[in-house]
Amino acid sequence: MLVSVQNIRKSFAVGDSWFKKSRHEVLKGVSFELFEGECLGLLGESGSGKSTLGKVILGIENPDSGEVVFADAISDLPSHEKMSVVFQDYTSSVNPRLRVEEIISEPLLRTQLTHAEKKQKVNELLVEVGLSESMKTRFPHQLSGGQLQRVCIARAIAPSPKFILLDEAVSSLDVSVQAQVLDLLANLKQRFGLSYLFITHDITVAAYLCNRILIFQDGKVVEQVDDLNNLAHATNNYAKQLLSAAHFLERAFTEPAA
Amino acid sequence: MMKKLLANRVASICLLILSAFTLAGIFAPVIAPHDPNLSDFTKFFAPISWEYPLGADHLGRCILSRLLFGIRTTLFYAFLTMLITLSVGTVIGIISGYIGGKLDNVIMRTCDMLLAFPSEVMVLSLIGVLGPGITSIIIANFIAKLPWYVRMIRSSVIRFNHQNYVLYSNTIETRFHYKLFRHFFPNIASEIAILASMDIGWIILSISTLSFLGLGVELPTPEWGSMLSEAKDVLLTNPEQMMYPGVTIMIVVATCNLLGDSVRELFDPKAQA
Numbered sequence: 001m002l003v004s005v006q007n008i009r010k011s012f013a014v015g016d017s018w019f020k021k022s023r024h025e026v027l028k029g030v031s032f033e034l035f036e037g038e039c040l041g042l043l044g045e046s047g048s049g050k051s052t053l054g055k056v057i058l059g060i061e062n063p064d065s066g067e068v069v070f071a072d073a074i075s076d077l078p079s080h081e082k083m084s085v086v087f088q089d090y091t092s093s094v095n096p097r098l099r100v101e102e103i104i105s106e107p108l109l110r111t112q113l114t115h116a117e118k119k120q121k122v123n124e125l126l127v128e129v130g131l132s133e134s135m136k137t138r139f140p141h142q143l144s145g146g147q148l149q150r151v152c153i154a155r156a157i158a159p160s161p162k163f164i165l166l167d168e169a170v171s172s173l174d175v176s177v178q179a180q181v182l183d184l185l186a187n188l189k190q191r192f193g194l195s196y197l198f199i200t201h202d203i204t205v206a207a208y209l210c211n212r213i214l215i216f217q218d219g220k221v222v223e224q225v226d227d228l229n230n231l232a233h234a235t236n237n238y239a240k241q242l243l244s245a246a247h248f249l250e251r252a253f254t255e256p257a258a
Numbered sequence: 259m260m261k262k263l264l265a266n267r268v269a270s271i272c273l274l275i276l277s278a279f280t281l282a283g284i285f286a287p288v289i290a291p292h293d294p295n296l297s298d299f300t301k302f303f304a305p306i307s308w309e310y311p312l313g314a315d316h317l318g319r320c321i322l323s324r325l326l327f328g329i330r331t332t333l334f335y336a337f338l339t340m341l342i343t344l345s346v347g348t349v350i351g352i353i354s355g356y357i358g359g360k361l362d363n364v365i366m367r368t369c370d371m372l373l374a375f376p377s378e379v380m381v382l383s384l385i386g387v388l389g390p391g392i393t394s395i396i397i398a399n400f401i402a403k404l405p406w407y408v409r410m411i412r413s414s415v416i417r418f419n420h421q422n423y424v425l426y427s428n429t430i431e432t433r434f435h436y437k438l439f440r441h442f443f444p445n446i447a448s449e450i451a452i453l454a455s456m457d458i459g460w461i462i463l464s465i466s467t468l469s470f471l472g473l474g475v476e477l478p479t480p481e482w483g484s485m486l487s488e489a490k491d492v493l494l495t496n497p498e499q500m501m502y503p504g505v506t507i508m509i510v511v512a513t514c515n516l517l518g519d520s521v522r523e524l525f526d527p528k529a530q531a
Contacts, residue, residue: 058429080430093422097444103423106440107430159430 001071002163002195003034008056008066010049026052028219029066034163036071039189039196041206043242044216050199053216054167057197058085074162080107084156088168090148094140100126100151101136107159125154130184146177150184157188163195170205182209203242215239262524269524272517279510283329292320294327294480303496312502315485316492321502324480328503331392331481332469333510336461339396339403340454346400347407348450352442354408355415366412369405377402381464382473390473399464403457410453414446448525456518459511466507482507 010027026049034040044050055061057068059079069075074082084107087093094103104122113121123133129150140148149169156164166185170178186209189196200206206213207228215223215236223236263269282289291309297317304314312321354365372380381398388394418424418441427437466483468474475481482503489499 055425058425060425060428078431080432083429085426085429087422087425089422093426095421095423095441095445098440102440106427106432106436109432109436110430155426 001033002036002074003057003071003197004069005030005032005034005053005057006066006069007031008053008063008068010052010056010061010063026219027056027063030216030219030221031066032214032221032224034195034197036162036195037189037193038211039198039209041210041213042197042199042216043201043203043206043213044199045201045238048216049219050201050216051167054085054165054197054199058083058165077162078110080110080159081161083163083165084159084161085165085167086149086152086156086169088171090145090152090172091140093152094148094155096140098139099136100138100140100143103140103151104136104155104158107155111159121158122154125158128157128188129154130180146173146181149173149177149181153181153184153188157192157194160192161194163197166196166198166200168200169198171200171202178205185209203245215242263521266520266524268516269520272513272520275509275513276517279329279333282326283333286323286326286330290320290323290326292323294319294323295478296320303492303499313498315488315499316496321485321499324485325482325502325506327480328482328485328506331475331479332462332465332483332507335392335396336458336465339399339461339465340458342396343400343403343407344450344454347404348411348446350404351408351411352415352438355412356419358416362412365408369408372401372405373409378464381468385468385473390476392475395465395468395474399461403461406457407453410449411446414449415442418442418445452518452522452525455514455521459514459518462507462511462514 008027008030009025011023011025014022014024030053032040042050042053052061056063059068070082101119101122104125105118108118108121111118122136126133126136131147131150131154135143135147135151140151143151153169169185170181173181182205185196188194196209198206198210210228213225213228214221215225215238217236217238223239225239263273291311297319298314299318302314302316302318304310304318306313310320310322312325315321315324350365354362375383380402381395384398384401385394388397421441424437424441427441465474466481466486469481469483470487472484472487474483477484485503486500486507489496489503492499
């Protein structure tokens with residue numbers, strides 16, 4: 001066990017009134033465990049509370065109850081060596097006024113590396129994620145979406161964290177770039193022994209990268225699929241819907257029109 | 259940022275005029291033909307001449323020299339007021355937006371309270387309490403303008419605080435000063451520049467108005483507003499006396515406002531397609 005999420009509940013106040021307050025519960029008791037070296041998919045539709053759960057795990061939102069427990073081996077590590085995150089929206093994930101080099105070296109600030117070592121590390125990272133060293137002096141608006149997401153991935157792996165949260169990390173890329181970035185992620189996971197928590201709404205993407213999939217609906221984990229070969233036999237209604245939608249799309253392209 | 263400003267024709271002309279005024283103010287003792295407070299009984303209302311390029315006033319003082327030394331009071335005190343308001347406003351705005359919660363609520367409600375009064379009423383009543391003088395003018399303008407700055411800067415800090423790159427910094431717990439100097443300041447700097455250049459004209463007018471009403475600098479310190487006020491008494495016999503300080507105030511305030519407009523156009527995020 002690397003990260004254990006225990007019965008997380010989270011609600012937000014609805015309506016910004018001083019006198020009347022109602023709360024909307026987004027996470028209704030979520031529990032699961034993430035093991036070392038695996039990629040756990042968290043599959044759910046928009047608005048189901050996946051991203052809120054992600055923020056709770058990252059520690060930037062406090063849960064109302066429940067807790068996120070890290071394994072003893074990593075619980076004492078400083079946060080930048082413990083975990084990292086790649087967001088869906090790559091344009092707001094990087095400060096538009098910083099150069100690629102500065103963006104990637106932000107998590108290296110707290111390390112003991114000297115200036116030259118940091119520069120060297122940034123160069124290595126850029127190559128690692130399939131970019132060239134010459135890109136380090138560019139500004140974010142001079143890069144394409146796929147390149148920018150690779151910069152975000154380089155930044156995420158820079159301090160060699162144990163676990164990376166991928167919050168819809170490929171969802172805003174077009175399909176061919178998606179495949180490249182997924183391959184890159186799979187490759188990096190192998191080489192650095194990373195663990196991923198992959199939040200997505202796309203069942204094909206989840207099936208491509210993940211070892212296990214949790215199906216998330218209305219703030220709860222409704223089904224856990226340990227063996228992806230059984231994905232087709234998911235019992236939950238929502239899972240069936242997702243599957244049939246995916247099949248529907250697949251049929252439309254693979255079968256000749258009648 | 260400077261490069262962009264200089265590429266814009268209106269902005270560069272405005273900057274040129276303002277720097278000319280600033281330099282003239284700094285070197286006033288060198289370039290002024292006379293002591294601004296020296297009155298010569300033989301030169302009452304002297305016409306324009308080589309010795310008195312803009313003539314002399316009702317006490318026989320050189321108008322050009324008084325205008326030049328007036329830059330030091332009007333323009334420089336306006337800059338000083340702006341600097342104080344901006345720095346305090348930025349600090350409070352960042353605290354309010356970044357920390358949030360109860361403290362934010364207290365600061366915002368205080369701002370609301372101050373904003374409920376029209377600025378002019380606020381300034382006049384504060385000077386009524388503090389007594390006339392340039393220090394009170396600065397304090398009064400500072401208090402009247404501060405809530406605007408706090409609100410503006412708070413809202414941009416909150417906006418940037420929800421950007422993913424700040425969320426990322428929060429996740430890996432980057433030090434606060436990195437977030438402050440790398441993420442917040444560069445992004446709010448353009449907004450601060452817009453605010454400052456739009457408001458400087460307002461502050462110049464406010465200082466001149468208050469001096470015109472006799473609430474500002476003490477006589478005989480040269481100040482454009484008080485020059486106007488003195489000229490007003492001889493309006494019927496020597497109307498040209500009002501023209502010099504009036505036109506000077508107009509040029510400077512119009513320049514500041516034009517500069518403010520072009521800065522806003524240049525840095526408005528919506529204008530950056």
